[in-house]
Amino acid sequence: MSTVPLTHILFVSTALFFTGMYGLFTRRNMITMLMSIELILNSVNINFVAFNKYLFPQKMDGIFFSIFIVTIAAAEAAVAIAIIINLYRTHKSIDVDDATELKW
Amino acid sequence: MDTSAIIFYAISAFTLAMGLMAVTSSKIFRSAIWLLLSLVGIAALYFWMQVEFIAAIQIIVYVGGIVVLIIFSIFLTQQAGTKMPKALLRRTIGSALAAFFGLAFSFNLINHYGFKSTGSQHFNASVSDVGTQMLSTTEHGYILPFEVVSMLLLSAMIGCIVIAIKPPQEHAEKIGTKPENVSSPEPEEEKVTENISEPLITTEV
Numbered sequence: 334m335s336t337v338p339l340t341h342i343l344f345v346s347t348a349l350f351f352t353g354m355y356g357l358f359t360r361r362n363m364i365t366m367l368m369s370i371e372l373i374l375n376s377v378n379i380n381f382v383a384f385n386k387y388l389f390p391q392k393m394d395g396i397f398f399s400i401f402i403v404t405i406a407a408a409e410a411a412v413a414i415a416i417i418i419n420l421y422r423t424h425k426s427i428d429v430d431d432a433t434e435l436k437w
Numbered sequence: 438m439d440t441s442a443i444i445f446y447a448i449s450a451f452t453l454a455m456g457l458m459a460v461t462s463s464k465i466f467r468s469a470i471w472l473l474l475s476l477v478g479i480a481a482l483y484f485w486m487q488v489e490f491i492a493a494i495q496i497i498v499y500v501g502g503i504v505v506l507i508i509f510s511i512f513l514t515q516q517a518g519t520k521m522p523k524a525l526l527r528r529t530i531g532s533a534l535a536a537f538f539g540l541a542f543s544f545n546l547i548n549h550y551g552f553k554s555t556g557s558q559h560f561n562a563s564v565s566d567v568g569t570q571m572l573s574t575t576e577h578g579y580i581l582p583f584e585v586v587s588m589l590l591l592s593a594m595i596g597c598i599v600i601a602i603k604p605p606q607e608h609a610e611k612i613g614t615k616p617e618n619v620s621s622p623e624p625e626e627e628k629v630t631e632n633i634s635e636p637l638i639t640t641e642v
Contacts, residue, residue: 336442339552345449345482347543349456351536356460358532359524364511365465368472371503372456375479378495382488388552390560393570397579399491400571403498404586408593410503414510415601421514422603 339387342379349376363417363427367410374406445485452478463520465511473504490564 353372360366378399385395421427455475462468476499483492571579 336439337445340547341445341449342482342486343547343552344544345453347540347547348453349479351540351543352453352456352460354539355532355536358535359529360460361524362465362521364507364514365460365468365521368468368507369460371472371499372459372475375476375495375499378491379479379482382483382486382491386486386488386560393562393567396488396491396562396567397571397582400494400567401582401586403494404590407498407502408590410506411597412593412600414506415597417510418513418601427514 339383342383342387346376346379346383349373349379361428361430363413363420363429366429367413367417371406371410374402378402441485445482448478448481448485452482463523465515465521466508469504469508469511472507473500476500476504487560488562490562490567 350373353369353376356369356372357366360369381395381398381402385392389395417427420432424431426432452475455471455478459468459471459475462471476495480492480495480500483489483495570577571583574580
């Protein structure tokens, strides 16, 4: 446990964050964009837990932040999928380039 | 390098490889499966850090909830086996460069700062401690965010139902979106609703 420094865990979560960011930039399908957002939120969760464990082991605030982030991510995914289904019903497509009514 | 470190690097390599395949795979269903494996890898990372409660939440909520929801919506909205069109080369190169430079910048910052671990104390986050502090009303309790997040979940649930509900027939005709939907390629579902509604009308008359 003590042989792995905190910075290596931070490296892993940073790499995961930028993987999700790359997916968010390249994908045009709304479901895959939602998957990339889930990866980004998970990397943030890893950071919270790792900082709490390594730097402030007498407190538990990072764990609570992780729990609330997971809860809000679940609510966000449910609302996003409801929007995706509604968009599919009106546009027959969930590609973000096809929904251009609000574009001037 | 002892066993624990080897396990950590193996889990990290697995998680990152699965995450990379999830964002680059051209078949959407496989992409969802890679995402599921990546989330399982993150849960294994939590187990390795000995925060079993967070690991259990990760498996229950993400693997059991969100990924299943995503797979459902894939089946509802498109053909699972078809390939997605590839992104523009310009966009791919641009976002790869952005991700690479962001990664290099953050790596440099983390490496330069080099967080000093103060972990002489043993980290203890048992479920009973988490539950006690979550529901305590003292200064460091989390009862208020707990209640707020429960209201958020309730409103998200109601909002999902309102957004995703199928609009009634006459209302949709009043809006005027219905005729062009019927003509486009989704005939089975519309036929079913018509067959149900017609006998009802005749019996009423």
